[in-house]
Structure formats: C-alpha cells, structure tokens
Amino acid sequence: MRPAWSIIFFTTISGLGLGLAGWIVIGLLPLMTPASVMGVGIATLALIGVGLISSTFHLGHPERAWRALSQWRSSWLSREGVLAVIVMAGLAGWFAVAYRGGYVPFWANLVLLGLIYVTVYATSMIYASLKTVARWHHPLTPVCYLMFAAAGGLLAVLAVLAILRLPITAALAQAAIVLMLSAWGVKLAWWRVAGMAPQAGSIESATGLGALGAVRPLMPPHTEENYLQHEMGFVVARKHADKLRMIALLLGGAIPVLILVLAPASAGALAVAVLAHVAGMFVERWLFFAEAKHVVTLYYGETA
Amino acid sequence: MTMLPEPSAIKLGLVIDLDICVGCQACVVNCKEWNTAGYGAPLADSDAYGEAPSGAWLNRVHAYEAGDGGDSRTVHFPKSCLHCEEAPCVTVCPTGASFKRAEDGIVLVNEDWCIGCGLCAWSCPYGARELDPAEGVMKKCTLCVDRIYNDNLPEEDRVPACVRTCPTNARHFGDLGDPNSEVSLMVAARDGIDLMPEQGTKPVNKYLPPRPRRAADEAPVSLVAMAEADTPKGFWKWVDSTLDRLG
Ligand code: SF4
Numbered sequence: 001m002r003p004a005w006s007i008i009f010f011t012t013i014s015g016l017g018l019g020l021a022g023w024i025v026i027g028l029l030p031l032m033t034p035a036s037v038m039g040v041g042i043a044t045l046a047l048i049g050v051g052l053i054s055s056t057f058h059l060g061h062p063e064r065a066w067r068a069l070s071q072w073r074s075s076w077l078s079r080e081g082v083l084a085v086i087v088m089a090g091l092a093g094w095f096a097v098a099y100r101g102g103y104v105p106f107w108a109n110l111v112l113l114g115l116i117y118v119t120v121y122a123t124s125m126i127y128a129s130l131k132t133v134a135r136w137h138h139p140l141t142p143v144c145y146l147m148f149a150a151a152g153g154l155l156a157v158l159a160v161l162a163i164l165r166l167p168i169t170a171a172l173a174q175a176a177i178v179l180m181l182s183a184w185g186v187k188l189a190w191w192r193v194a195g196m197a198p199q200a201g202s203i204e205s206a207t208g209l210g211a212l213g214a215v216r217p218l219m220p221p222h223t224e225e226n227y228l229q230h231e232m233g234f235v236v237a238r239k240h241a242d243k244l245r246m247i248a249l250l251l252g253g254a255i256p257v258l259i260l261v262l263a264p265a266s267a268g269a270l271a272v273a274v275l276a277h278v279a280g281m282f283v284e285r286w287l288f289f290a291e292a293k294h295v296v297t298l299y300y301g302e303t304a
Numbered sequence: 305m306t307m308l309p310e311p312s313a314i315k316l317g318l319v320i321d322l323d324i325c326v327g328c329q330a331c332v333v334n335c336k337e338w339n340t341a342g343y344g345a346p347l348a349d350s351d352a353y354g355e356a357p358s359g360a361w362l363n364r365v366h367a368y369e370a371g372d373g374g375d376s377r378t379v380h381f382p383k384s385c386l387h388c389e390e391a392p393c394v395t396v397c398p399t400g401a402s403f404k405r406a407e408d409g410i411v412l413v414n415e416d417w418c419i420g421c422g423l424c425a426w427s428c429p430y431g432a433r434e435l436d437p438a439e440g441v442m443k444k445c446t447l448c449v450d451r452i453y454n455d456n457l458p459e460e461d462r463v464p465a466c467v468r469t470c471p472t473n474a475r476h477f478g479d480l481g482d483p484n485s486e487v488s489l490m491v492a493a494r495d496g497i498d499l500m501p502e503q504g505t506k507p508v509n510k511y512l513p514p515r516p517r518r519a520a521d522e523a524p525v526s527l528v529a530m531a532e533a534d535t536p537k538g539f540w541k542w543v544d545s546t547l548d549r550l551g
C-alpha cells in the first residue's frame with residue numbers, strides 16, 4: 001500500500017497527543033500553575049489537532065471533510081473522526097476547568113480516558129478492519145496502536161515533567177521503560193505474525209480459473225500504471241524492510257529506553273528521547289503501509 | 305447512508321462468459337465513452353498524451369493463461385464492479401457517499417458527498433474503484449443506471465453500454481435475484497462462479513467458466529486426415545484400384 005505522508009503524520013502525531021492526554025487526565029502530570037495548564041493544554045490539543053488536520057490533506061475534497069462525521073454506524077473512519085472531535089472538546093473543557101483551578105470529577109476523568117483510547121482503537125480499526133489487506137487484518141494491529149500511544153504518551157509526560165522542573169520518581173521512569181519495551185515487544189510479534197501474513201486467496205480464486213490448472217497473467221489490461229497499482233502495488237520498501245525495521249526499532253525504542261535508563265531527569269535528554277521516538281514511529285508507520293499487500297495485486301500476478 | 309440495506313429481491317448485475325470473450329476491449333472503450341458523458345463528473349484522464357498517461361476506467365479486461373500443456377488456454381477476463389451484496393466498499397465509507405440501492409442492489413457513489421479518501425477502493429478486493437484524477441472523487445461502474453431505466457433510449461439500448469457493445473455477446477445483463485431470469489438460468493446451466501469467495505463479499509455478478517474442451521484426453525484431431533478424403537472417387541478410384549491390383 002502506498003504510504004501517504006499526511007496519514008503517517010496523522011497517526012503518529014495524533015497518537016502521541018492522545019497518549020499524552022490519557023496520562024494527563026488521570027493526574028500523572030500535576031499541573032500546578034495556570035501557565036503550565038495553558039502551555040501543556042495547548043501543546044496536547046495541538047498535537048491531536050494538527051494530526052487530524054493533516055489527515056485531510058490527502059483527500060480529493062478536504063472542504064467536505066465534515067461529511068465524514070456522519071457514518072459512525074458502519075465506518076471506522078467516521079467513528080474515528082467523531083471520537084476525535086468529542087475527545088478534543090472534552091480535553092478543552094478539562095484544561096479550562098484545570099486552568100481555573102477547578103475540580104474534574106473522577107468519573108469524568110475515567111470517561112475521558114476511555115474515549116481517548118477508543119479513539120486510538122478506532123484509528124487502528126480503519127486498517128485492521130480491511131479484509132483485503134491480510135497484514136493489517138489481525139487482532140494485534142490495534143494492540144500495537146494502543147501500546148504505542150500509551151508508551152509514547154508516558155515518555156512525553158516525563159519530558160514535560162522535566163521541562164517544568166517537576167520531580168520524576170524512579171517508579172515512573174521504570175514504568176515508562178517497561179511500557180516502551182512492551183510496546184516494541186508487541187510490534188516485534190506483529191512483524192513476525194501479522195506482518196508476514198500471506199494473502200487470503202490466490203490468482204486461481206481471484207480469477208475462478210483454478211479448475212483449469214495454474215493461472216498466469218498473460219497481458220495486463222492497460223499499458224501504464226493505473227490508480228490501483230499506484231495505490232496498492234507499492235513495492236519500494238520491501239527491498240529495505242529489514243534495515244528500516246532496525247532503524248525504527250533503534251530510534252523509536254532503543255534510544256528512548258537508553259535515555260530513560262541513563263538520564264531519566266534531564267529535560268534535554270528526554271526531549272531528544274521524544275524526538276527519537278517520534279522519528280522511529282514515522283518509520284514504523286511508513287513500513288506499516290509500505291509493507292502491506294493488497295489482495296487486488298493477485299490480479300496483476302503478485303504471488304503471496 | 306452506508307449501512308447496507310436489507311438484501312433486495314431484485315439484484316441487477318452482469319454475467320460474464322469467459323468462454324467466449326475475445327479480449328477485444330470494446331466494452332472497456334464503450335464504458336469509458338458512455339460514462340464520461342453520463343452519470344456524474346466526466347471520467348478523466350491525466351497526462352493523456354504525455355510521458356505517463358493514466359486515467360479512471362470502470363471496466364478493464366485482463367488476460368490470463370490457465371492450465372499447462374495441450375489443454376492450457378488463454379482466457380480474457382473483463383472486470384468491473386460486481387455489485388456485491390455484502391459490499392465492504394459501502395460500509396467503510398465515512399461520508400455516506402457510497403451506497404447500495406435498496407430497490408435493485410446497484411452500488412453507486414454520490415459524487416457530491418464523496419471526499420475522495422480512497423478507503424472504499426482499499427476495501428474492494430476486485431479493484432473495481434478508481435479515483436478520478438481531475439475531480440478527486442471515487443469512480444466505479446454504475447451498472448449504467450442512466451441507461452437501463454432511461455425511457456429516452458430505444459428499448460434495445462436500455463442495457464449497460466458494455467453489454468450492448470460486446471461483439472461476441474460475452475456480457476449479459478439481468479436480474480440475478482430472479483431464479484428464472486435468463487441470466488440466472490445461464491448461471492445455473494454453466495455453473496457460474498463468484499470471484500474470491502473467501503472475501504465474503506457475495507458478488508452479484510457471476511462469471512461463466514470456460515467450457516471444458518471436448519474430449520480433452522484424446523489426441524488433437526489431425527487436420528491432414530481431415531483434408532484427405534479416405535475413399536477416392538472417379539478417376540482416382542480407378543488409379544487406386546489398379547495400383548492395388550498391381551500389388
Ligand atoms: S466489486 Fe468492489 S466496488 Fe463493487 S460492490 Fe464489490 S466491493 Fe464494492
């Protein structure tokens with residue numbers, strides 16, 4: 001599948017913002033001054049919002065994007081949009097109350113937390129629900145998205161704590177390490193299991209000609225690349241997949257964990273850790289698209 | 305509305321005969337011609353006379369080779385939207401632009417609502433949807449909805465453009481929901497098949513597989529033997545019998 005930059009940017013940045021927001025609403029980031037509430041609030045909402053806006057850049061008609069909020073009963077893309085809008089509104093309210101030194105009831109925090117993770121889940125289901133892409137259509141796909149949101153969010157929490165000169169307990173740093181390692185553990189499992197999944201079907205079932213014997217494409221239906229091949233026949237990544245996976249793992253996992261172990265209180269080091277993690281996630285998401293094969297490629301002679 | 309309607313009693317669709325399609329591409333061209341002037345925005349091309357011409361087409365004809373040795377054959381393979389009963393392209397659509405008509409099962413795109421996100425094309429296993437390069441909206445086979453119900457056309461033209469134009473009659477249009485319709489009888493007689501049944505899309509369109517070759521296990525008929533009459537007549541009969549007698 002062709003990786004669209006706007007979608008990679010959206011899932012990475014919004015995912016990080018949502019993960020960060022999840023930890024904030026359950027009080028992991030004690031925001032004492034109105035200024036810090038304002039700063040963190042704007043930063044969090046900006047991460048989620050900028051990601052969402054960028055996701056409309058690849059549309060043929062971005063001006064009609066609001067229509068995508070209408071079909072939540074059947075479409076995961078629509079659900080994701082609706083949930084993101086509700087979460088953004090909820091978070092804006094949450095930060096407004098905190099800014100005025102008010103008190104958000106416990107249940108409201110829990111509801112917001114739930115909505116945040118359901119939003120991340122909805123994002124992942126846009127891809128995981130597609131039967132046509134075997135490598136995405138796997139129960140581990142949403143787990144990866146959820147784990148990365150949580151791990152990246154906690155890393156960001158630590159960076160914000162350090163920047164605000166608030167204390168970072170050893171337990172929190174350890175939790176961030178464990179979460180980051182488990183997230184990449186799930187991703188490694190996904191690469192082995194889902195990421196290797198063969199296509200459902202074959203050129204024989206696609207053409208229905210299996211009864212005659214093995215089927216080979218003889219002539220393509222067009223002389224130049226068409227929309228289908230452009231969107232779904234993307235092959236560049238597969239050549240470098242192993243190297244790119246290593247780069248993703250190094251930047252997105254190893255460097256942040258190393259920093260968490262060596263300098264868990266340094267604002268500068270933690271900022272680098274967040275940046276490295278985001279860069280690693282870009283590569284991870286790029287591979288998520290680039291390595292995925294669409295079943296329509298069977299008609300064009302793709303084999304597995 | 306992208307919830308699928310209750311399965312309709314009438315299921316309009318195509319039956320495509322792989323035994324007789326000769327791959328002439330006439331249906332491809334006539335589909336493009338009709339649909340660039342019919343329903344919705346024109347079916348655009350990009351860089352049509354340049355280095356990398358591309359464009360949106362609703363119907364494409366592949367060609368495959370199936371089987372090995374003496375019994376292998378070339379099969380021309382037309383492919384357009386199958387108007388699936390469990391159409392994933394409809395349910396994934398976030399805007400309600402993609403829909404399946406409750407009255408006859410035709411799957412259409414409302415181009416005024418489509419945001420061109422492309423998700424429906426990703427969800428279709430058959431590659432039946434292509435984004436229009438000029439309009440930024442999704443294009444797909446309309447089953448020529450603007451012909452089949454069009455009272456302004458003479459009766460014989462109220463069939464899809466691809467069906468009307470096919471010189472070998474490899475494409476047939478009709479109601480596959482009615483077990484006694486001509487197309488349903490054809491499917492029953494020829495053991496019509498679904499493409500990629502494992503995808504669970506329940507296509508309405510059916511394909512008629514190539515007929516088995518007569519006596520596939522016998523050696524091919526010798527053309528030389530066919531050309532030479534086995535019992536000579538007239539003058540040659542006399543020559544033949546005379547030479548026989550000479551021993
Ligand atoms: S063939 Fe593709 S576009 Fe047509 S109804 Fe089925 S899934 Fe949808």
Ligand code: SF4
Nearest residue numbers: 397418419421422424
């Ligand atoms: S491209 Fe248009 S028709 Fe297809 S899913 Fe997106 S909005 Fe719906």
Ligand code: SF4
Nearest residue numbers: 335445447448464466
């Ligand atoms: S039914 Fe009409 S739109 Fe569909 S493939 Fe045939 S000519 Fe094209």
